[in-house]
Amino acid sequence: MSTVERGRGRLWTWLDERVGLGDIERLARHKQVPVHRHGLWYYFGGMTLFLFSVQVVTGILLLLYYRPSAEEAYESVQFLMAEVQFGWLIRSIHSWSANLMIFALFVHLFSVLLLKAYRPPREVTWLSGMALFGLALGFGFTGYLLPWNELAFFATKVGTEITGAVPVAGGFLLRLLRGGPDVTGATLTRFYGIHVAILPAIATTLLGLHLYMVQRHGMSVPPSVEAAGGPRRTMPFVPNFLLRDVVGWLSALAVLAALAAFLPTELGRKADPFAPAPIGIKPEWYFMFMFQTLKYLPAHIWKIEGEVAGILGFGLGGLLLLLLPFLDRRAARGQRSTLVSWLGLGLIVYVLVLTYLGYTANPTK
Amino acid sequence: MEETLGPDTTETTRRRFVNWWLGTSAGAFLLSVLYPVTRYLIPPPVAESTAATVTLPFKADDVKPNTGQIFKFGNRPAILLRTAAGELKAFSAVCTHLNCTVQYRADLGHIWCACHNGHFDLNGQNIAGPPPRPLDGFVVNVRGTQIVVSKNA
Numbered sequence: 086m087s088t089v090e091r092g093r094g095r096l097w098t099w100l101d102e103r104v105g106l107g108d109i110e111r112l113a114r115h116k117q118v119p120v121h122r123h124g125l126w127y128y129f130g131g132m133t134l135f136l137f138s139v140q141v142v143t144g145i146l147l148l149l150y151y152r153p154s155a156e157e158a159y160e161s162v163q164f165l166m167a168e169v170q171f172g173w174l175i176r177s178i179h180s181w182s183a184n185l186m187i188f189a190l191f192v193h194l195f196s197v198l199l200l201k202a203y204r205p206p207r208e209v210t211w212l213s214g215m216a217l218f219g220l221a222l223g224f225g226f227t228g229y230l231l232p233w234n235e236l237a238f239f240a241t242k243v244g245t246e247i248t249g250a251v252p253v254a255g256g257f258l259l260r261l262l263r264g265g266p267d268v269t270g271a272t273l274t275r276f277y278g279i280h281v282a283i284l285p286a287i288a289t290t291l292l293g294l295h296l297y298m299v300q301r302h303g304m305s306v307p308p309s310v311e312a313a314g315g316p317r318r319t320m321p322f323v324p325n326f327l328l329r330d331v332v333g334w335l336s337a338l339a340v341l342a343a344l345a346a347f348l349p350t351e352l353g354r355k356a357d358p359f360a361p362a363p364i365g366i367k368p369e370w371y372f373m374f375m376f377q378t379l380k381y382l383p384a385h386i387w388k389i390e391g392e393v394a395g396i397l398g399f400g401l402g403g404l405l406l407l408l409l410p411f412l413d414r415r416a417a418r419g420q421r422s423t424l425v426s427w428l429g430l431g432l433i434v435y436v437l438v439l440t441y442l443g444y445t446a447n448p449t450k
Numbered sequence: 451m452e453e454t455l456g457p458d459t460t461e462t463t464r465r466r467f468v469n470w471w472l473g474t475s476a477g478a479f480l481l482s483v484l485y486p487v488t489r490y491l492i493p494p495p496v497a498e499s500t501a502a503t504v505t506l507p508f509k510a511d512d513v514k515p516n517t518g519q520i521f522k523f524g525n526r527p528a529i530l531l532r533t534a535a536g537e538l539k540a541f542s543a544v545c546t547h548l549n550c551t552v553q554y555r556a557d558l559g560h561i562w563c564a565c566h567n568g569h570f571d572l573n574g575q576n577i578a579g580p581p582p583r584p585l586d587g588f589v590v591n592v593r594g595t596q597i598v599v600s601k602n603a
Contacts, residue, residue, distance in 0.1 A: 239550055243565055246549040257492075264493045267525070271493065359520055359527050361543070361553030362564040379548075380566050382580060390582050392548065 116322035117303070121310045126196035127326075128333050129189050130299070135334040136186035137292075139341070140224075143179040144281065151231070153277035155270030158233035159355040166352060177345035183225060185337065187371050190221055198409070198429045201416045202305035208410040210298040213291050215407045220288045225369050227280040233273060238356035240368045241276075242268045247379075250393045251400075269358070308419065367443065374439035375399055377446070503600040506530065510592050513538065518554025518561070523599065527551050528588060530597065533572055534559060540588040540599045541574045547581040561585070 093101075101107050118127060150169060152161040165172035194214070197203060203211035230241045245268060249259035264271035310316055320326055354363075368376050375395075382391035389397075405412065415422035506521050513519060518531035520543055529543040531554045541561070543551050550565035560577070561570040568579035575584045591598045 239565060242550060243548045260493060261491060265496055358551075359522055360551065361520060362545075362550040364564045366550070366565050380580065385582065391580050 113323045114321070116300075117319040118322050118326045119304055119306050119310075119316035120318040120320055121306070121316040123200055123307050123310065126192075126200060127304055128330060129193035129196060131330045132333055132337060133186055133189040133193055134292075134296075135330075135337060136182050136189060137288075139182040139338075140179065140186060141285070143175050143182065146175050147179055148281060151277075153231070153274050155233060155273055155356075158231060158273060159352070162232045162352055173349050174345055177349040178341055180350040181341055181344045181348075183228065184370070185341065187221055187225060190218055191371070194218060195429060195433055197305075199426060200305070200307040201413070201422065201425070202307070203410040203413070204305070204308075204416050204419075205410070207298070207302055207305060210295060210302065211410050212407065213295040213298065217288065217291050217295060220284055220291065222371065224280060224284050224288075225371060227276040227284070229369055230273060230276045231280065232352055233356050234353035235356050235360070235363050236353055236366055238268065238358070239362045239366045241272065243366075243376075244368065244372070245272070247392060247396055250390070250396045252393070252397075267358075308416065308421065311419075370440060370444075373443035374436045377439045377443035380446075500524075503598060506597040506599060508597070509595045510538070510597050511595060513597075516556050516559065520551065520553075521599075523588070528599065529554065529561065530590070530599065531561070531572075538590045538592065538597065539572060540590045541570075542586040542588070544585075545581060546576065546583040546585060547579070552585070 097106065118124075147165070150161055150165045150172065152158060162176070165176060167173075197211070197214070226241075226244060230237045245259060245262050248262055249255045251258055260266060262272075262275070263269070264275040306316055367373065378399075379392055379395050382395050385391060386394040409425070410417070413422050413425050416425065501524050504521070504523050508519065508521075513530060513532045515532050515536050516534045518529050520527050520529055522528070523542070527543040528540060529552060530538065530540045532538050541552075543553075545552050545563040545565065545568055547563065547566055547568050550563050552561050552563045552568075552570065554560075555562040558569070560572055561574070562568070563570075563579070563581065566580050568581040569577050570581065570585055571577050573584075574587050576582065587602060588599045589602060591600070
């Protein structure tokens with residue numbers, strides 16, 4: 086065929102005729118990324134994706150030694166850390182990469198929020214992104230319990246007990262999540278199934294949708310840049326933007342390796358359901374602002390129990406955030422929505438302050 | 451007239467019937483898959499321990515004044531403590547706030563939950579922090595050196 090390009094080998098031609106490599110190549114060549122002063126924030130979605138792939142690889146490796154039962158989980162992780170060659174490294178990278186991924190995800194979420202990238206026609210991109218954010222928190226929550234240590238055991242007790250505070254369906258949800266009325270080996274097995282099968286399946290599907298939407302609509306240009314006459318320049322995604330992405334990913338990998346080597350993840354003491362909760366019990370840092378808020382709530386607010394009021398508040402806040410593209414009519418019309426910017430900044434400050442207090446306030450007072 | 455109207459209406463009714471039939475079949479199929487899966491996900495009830503009395507695995511003399519100890523009551527943790535005055539008391543050790551296991555704080559002289567800084571006095575009353583209700587109390591009997599804890603009648 087005359088369409089066969091010069092310099093392509095016979096294998097490329099063979100594959101192109103069957104798979105359509107040329108179409109993929111044309112698609113990649115046409116993708117452009119706007120260049121403007123807020124361009125830095127474009128990299129955090131890709132960063133989250135990279136760290137997610139690190140999670141998939143290290144997670145699969147951990148599966149080969151992990152045993153999901155109350156009797157064996159702690160011992161299998163202990164064996165992995167002490168006996169298996171580089172076991173400590175794989176586990177530490179999985180744990181650190183999870184934290185960095187959620188951090189990158191927070192940055193991605195808030196930059197999309199403040200740059201109003203959720204404006205039409207990108208509502209579905211925002212919705213799928215928020216769902217992925219929820220899944221990432223679910224990954225973190227279920228994964229935290231798997232080593233079956235003391236801190237994770239009580240953090241899970243508290244975390245699942247909070248679902249019990251949901252009005253009407255609470256008791257049912259609690260039993261569904263725990264696999265019984267209490268946190269036991271049944272909970273561990275259930276969390277394991279959720280962590281390694283259910284969440285990955287849903288996340289893969291949603292990620293496909295999210296990336297397809299990003300591809301379909303292209304990168305969003307912030308309203309302030311649009312108001313100034315639009316971005317003056319664009320750069321090709323392949324190779325210019327992708328290579329910059331790769332620089333970021335390699336830097337992240339270097340940071341990961343350093344963290345895993347110098348601050349390896351600890352295992353702690355084995356969970357004992359008949360021991361008092363240890364002092365300084367805390368959830369993962371990304372749940373800390375909610376945990377700390379619950380500590381400050383009084384036993385009763387008006388006529389509802391403090392924790393019920395708290396969970397209702399967080400539920401309402403999450404719902405408002407999810408529906409933001411449909412609530413922010415000003416941004417949808419292309420006007421400045423200063424209120425959303427201030428609320429977004431307020432939310433960031435709230436999360437930062439409460440997280441800071443969670444780590445510094447005296448837990449025994 | 452007959453030729454144009456007749457087959458058209460029959461066609462529509464037939465199509466509607468087939469669509470309805472396919473739709474209900476698909477719905478019934480989905481239900482027959484989802485129902486067992488949903489039921490499967492709900493854990494079966496585990497028999498709750500009905501024991502109303504438990505004999506503790508430690509002796510009365512082992513519990514020093516101003517200390518507390520966790521023990522198993524059925525399949526839930528409970529706490530036995532000896533007050534500074536020497537009295538033995540027992541409560542459920544499950545914090546009424548979010549289900550953590552409480553402990554006795556000798557420095558405070560009362561019961562404390564580490565998870566959210568909840569405080570209970572020596573009668574199990576919630577006195578500070580987020581717990582909304584007092585701890586359930588148990589009856590303590592000492593028979594010789596044995597400690598027997600039972601649920602309130």
